[in-house]
Amino acid sequence: MNGNAPTLDDVARAAGVSAATISRCINSPDRVAESTRRRVQDAIDQLGYTPNFGGRALATRRTNIVGAVIPSMANAIFAEGIQAFQEELSREKVTLLIGSSNYDPDYEFEQIQTLISHGADGLLLVGSNRPERTQRFLDARRIPTLNVWCYQPGSDQLFVGFDNCRAGADIAHLVIESGHRNLAIVSGICEGNDRAADRLAGMKQAIGAKGIDLSQVTVLQTKYSFEHAARAFDTIIAQSPRPTAILAGNDVLAVGLIERARSLGFSVPGDLSVTGFDDISVAQFVEPGLTTVRVPQVQMGQRAAEELLAEIRHPGSGKSVEMLTHIIRRGSLGPPSA
Amino acid sequence: MNGNAPTLDDVARAAGVSAATISRCINSPDRVAESTRRRVQDAIDQLGYTPNFGGRALATRRTNIVGAVIPSMANAIFAEGIQAFQEELSREKVTLLIGSSNYDPDYEFEQIQTLISHGADGLLLVGSNRPERTQRFLDARRIPTLNVWCYQPGSDQLFVGFDNCRAGADIAHLVIESGHRNLAIVSGICEGNDRAADRLAGMKQAIGAKGIDLSQVTVLQTKYSFEHAARAFDTIIAQSPRPTAILAGNDVLAVGLIERARSLGFSVPGDLSVTGFDDISVAQFVEPGLTTVRVPQVQMGQRAAEELLAEIRHPGSGKSVEMLTHIIRRGSLGPPSA
DNA sequence: GTGCGCTTTGCAAGCGCTTACATTTTGTAG
DNA sequence: CTACAAAATGTAAGCGCTTGCAAAGCGCAC
Numbered sequence: 144m145n146g147n148a149p150t151l152d153d154v155a156r157a158a159g160v161s162a163a164t165i166s167r168c169i170n171s172p173d174r175v176a177e178s179t180r181r182r183v184q185d186a187i188d189q190l191g192y193t194p195n196f197g198g199r200a201l202a203t204r205r206t207n208i209v210g211a212v213i214p215s216m217a218n219a220i221f222a223e224g225i226q227a228f229q230e231e232l233s234r235e236k237v238t239l240l241i242g243s244s245n246y247d248p249d250y251e252f253e254q255i256q257t258l259i260s261h262g263a264d265g266l267l268l269v270g271s272n273r274p275e276r277t278q279r280f281l282d283a284r285r286i287p288t289l290n291v292w293c294y295q296p297g298s299d300q301l302f303v304g305f306d307n308c309r310a311g312a313d314i315a316h317l318v319i320e321s322g323h324r325n326l327a328i329v330s331g332i333c334e335g336n337d338r339a340a341d342r343l344a345g346m347k348q349a350i351g352a353k354g355i356d357l358s359q360v361t362v363l364q365t366k367y368s369f370e371h372a373a374r375a376f377d378t379i380i381a382q383s384p385r386p387t388a389i390l391a392g393n394d395v396l397a398v399g400l401i402e403r404a405r406s407l408g409f410s411v412p413g414d415l416s417v418t419g420f421d422d423i424s425v426a427q428f429v430e431p432g433l434t435t436v437r438v439p440q441v442q443m444g445q446r447a448a449e450e451l452l453a454e455i456r457h458p459g460s461g462k463s464v465e466m467l468t469h470i471i472r473r474g475s476l477g478p479p480s481a
Numbered sequence: 482m483n484g485n486a487p488t489l490d491d492v493a494r495a496a497g498v499s500a501a502t503i504s505r506c507i508n509s510p511d512r513v514a515e516s517t518r519r520r521v522q523d524a525i526d527q528l529g530y531t532p533n534f535g536g537r538a539l540a541t542r543r544t545n546i547v548g549a550v551i552p553s554m555a556n557a558i559f560a561e562g563i564q565a566f567q568e569e570l571s572r573e574k575v576t577l578l579i580g581s582s583n584y585d586p587d588y589e590f591e592q593i594q595t596l597i598s599h600g601a602d603g604l605l606l607v608g609s610n611r612p613e614r615t616q617r618f619l620d621a622r623r624i625p626t627l628n629v630w631c632y633q634p635g636s637d638q639l640f641v642g643f644d645n646c647r648a649g650a651d652i653a654h655l656v657i658e659s660g661h662r663n664l665a666i667v668s669g670i671c672e673g674n675d676r677a678a679d680r681l682a683g684m685k686q687a688i689g690a691k692g693i694d695l696s697q698v699t700v701l702q703t704k705y706s707f708e709h710a711a712r713a714f715d716t717i718i719a720q721s722p723r724p725t726a727i728l729a730g731n732d733v734l735a736v737g738l739i740e741r742a743r744s745l746g747f748s749v750p751g752d753l754s755v756t757g758f759d760d761i762s763v764a765q766f767v768e769p770g771l772t773t774v775r776v777p778q779v780q781m782g783q784r785a786a787e788e789l790l791a792e793i794r795h796p797g798s799g800k801s802v803e804m805l806t807h808i809i810r811r812g813s814l815g816p817p818s819a
Numbered sequence: 820g821t822g823c824g825c826t827t828t829g830c831a832a833g834c835g836c837t838t839a840c841a842t843t844t845t846g847t848a849g
Numbered sequence: 850c851t852a853c854a855a856a857a858t859g860t861a862a863g864c865g866c867t868t869g870c871a872a873a874g875c876g877c878a879c
Contacts, residue, residue, distance in 0.1 A: 151867095197864080198867090200866090200868055202867040243853055
């Protein structure tokens with residue numbers, strides 16, 4: 144904030160009216176006479192006056208800021224959805240403040256506090272599984288909050304998301320129906336990440352339901368990066384019997400697996416099938432194209448903005464929305480090798 | 482902002498001390514006795530108190546917010562740098578407000594205004610080539626501003642970046658020295674994007690300097706997406722004589738080109754070499770690995786934070802910094818096919 | 820001229836926080 | 850036990866803005 148920025152009083156003095164009149168000029172112009180309004184406007188332009196945000200926030204108790212805490216900005220997973228969210232907000236003259244938690248609940252809490260203390264009128268969070276203390280804080284402050292990327296029917300919280308468990312089961316089914324019985328799973332780290340945990344649970348459930356012995360299925364949990372995926376691949380490929388398909392917890396992992404497989408000389412899906420989850424843009428362009436679960440990110444972001452704004456303006460009026468996912472079949476899933 | 486948020490006074494009452502003491506507990510803890518500090522901390526936790534941003538901003542005349550406007554959040558190009566920038570800021574208890582301009586100067590201006598009106602103490606911008614009106618606004622307001630991703634020696638503005646032109650020339654040199662004479666360039670859209678323009682200029686310059694007829698070099702400008710890159714590839718591959726190497730304006734384009742090439746059955750670099758620019762993480766994991774220009778994103782983000790904070794705290798003390806790029810050689814560049 | 824309603828403007832009380840200054844408490848030396 | 854400095858805490862005055870309420874100005878009918 145600038146030390147010598149002109150204030151309401153400066154403008155008032157310059158225009159020869161009271162500060163209240165200036166304020167009204169800005170916020171409800173039709174309540175001041177045409178002639179004064181013009182005089183005031185001149186003074187404003189003359190001095191280059193801009194309302195001080197702090198003063199205004201203090202007086203109105205509103206900031207028109209909403210906050211979002213996403214797990215990571217380092218990959219494309221949340222980018223599209225956030226972009227859509229932001230666009231929808233700015234249509235309503237609301238500004239988005241973004242924090243990232245690096246998938247760490249403590250850091251998430253810190254970011255939430257920062258956002259709140261910067262006056263966020265509401266909050267967008269990813270997932271719903273957060274520590275007691277975070278939830279208590281949110282409840283105590285009665286901050287309008289909306290959770291995306293998951294959906295819990297019957298909760299008193301607000302969700303705009305989908306059923307990760309079911310989607311996980313769906314893709315596992317597809318893989319098994321393609322003939323694979325010898326599987327591995329490379330999941331994200333489930334602790335503190337309900338989406339990863341639900342996806343994994345769904346996959347296991349589907350696998351068990353098909354009569355495959357779960358104890359024979361290697362399950363690795365790893366960070367979402369190409370590099371970690373590559374390492375996970377090395378572990379899996381060394382096993383015997385070697386899996387014929389790897390189910391990845393998201394597309395970043397899946398792409399990492401595919402690229403590693405190919406750079407080691409394996410053919411996908413010839414030697415080994417791989418599936419992903421999310422359908423980020425690279426999934427379509429990697430060779431072979433990635434069979435994955437499509438998450439309606441843009442739609443989710445837009446809808447989240449609508450519902451969150453509704454909840455902010457009229458508490459209680461925001462609605463939970465379940466979105467549907469579906470599987471996109473591309474070349475990375477084929478029948479098992481003989 | 483929330484109606485029932487606890488205030489300093491609430492905490493003061495709960496802890497049985499004055500508001501001033503609470504304030505001191507938060508801002509200069511060593512000026513408060515150990516025992517009271519503990520009591521106060523309990524009260525804060527108990528009530529879930531968070532300082533009100535407006536009040537604080539008003540009293541200190543600082544927001545501790547800095548704004549950044551990046552061209553896009555939809556891909557990974559700026560992610561790492563921004564993340565580093567943010568981490569460095571949060572070390573100093575400064576919050577980052579991010580806007581994205583979608584590579585549109587008008588929208589960038591709008592974002593800048595939003596940021597400023599929300600009290601940003603300073604601004605991080607990408608590139609330096611912006612409309613007159615934007616620059617005038619910035620100058621008039623005397624907002625500390627720092628430009629990244631480019632470097633202009635001798636300017637009165639602040640830069641933490643590198644010479645895109647030289648880097649573009651470097652990679653072009655390397656391609657030519659690998660034996661290619663029949664080239665194509667897939668650049669980003671240069672209008673309003675000095676980085677793209679400079680890179681392209683550097684490439685052309687190097688190509689011309691090596692005695693290659695520039696009029697024989699196809700130059701396409703396209704948006705930064707895998708999809709647009711794929712389309713550009715289709716155009717280029719239809720030409721005759723067919724280029725033996727494609728220089729891409731950034732890695733997103735390069736990866737898009739490679740994937741498209743492979744899905745059409747071309748071998749990289751056997752049939753065709755491809756180079757990128759930026760060295761985003763996927764460049765390492767795509768098959769073949771991408772020969773590209775490494776931009777020291779993390780370092781750039783950190784340094785930008787340092788210099789911008791310096792400029793904010795002591796106007797005039799921020800320094801411009803030139804970063805160096807270097808080429809990373811990976812498999813995507815080989816000798817031309819016979 | 821008076822009185823009426825209406826519009827336009829001013830007054831002043833906060834909003835929640837920081838901080839210079841005043842006051843109280845504590846610690847220590849004599 | 851006293852005296853005095855240092856440490857801890859309290860008091861109160863803003864920071865720039867909005868807004869309920871009061872006052873003033875105006876047009877008009879009588």
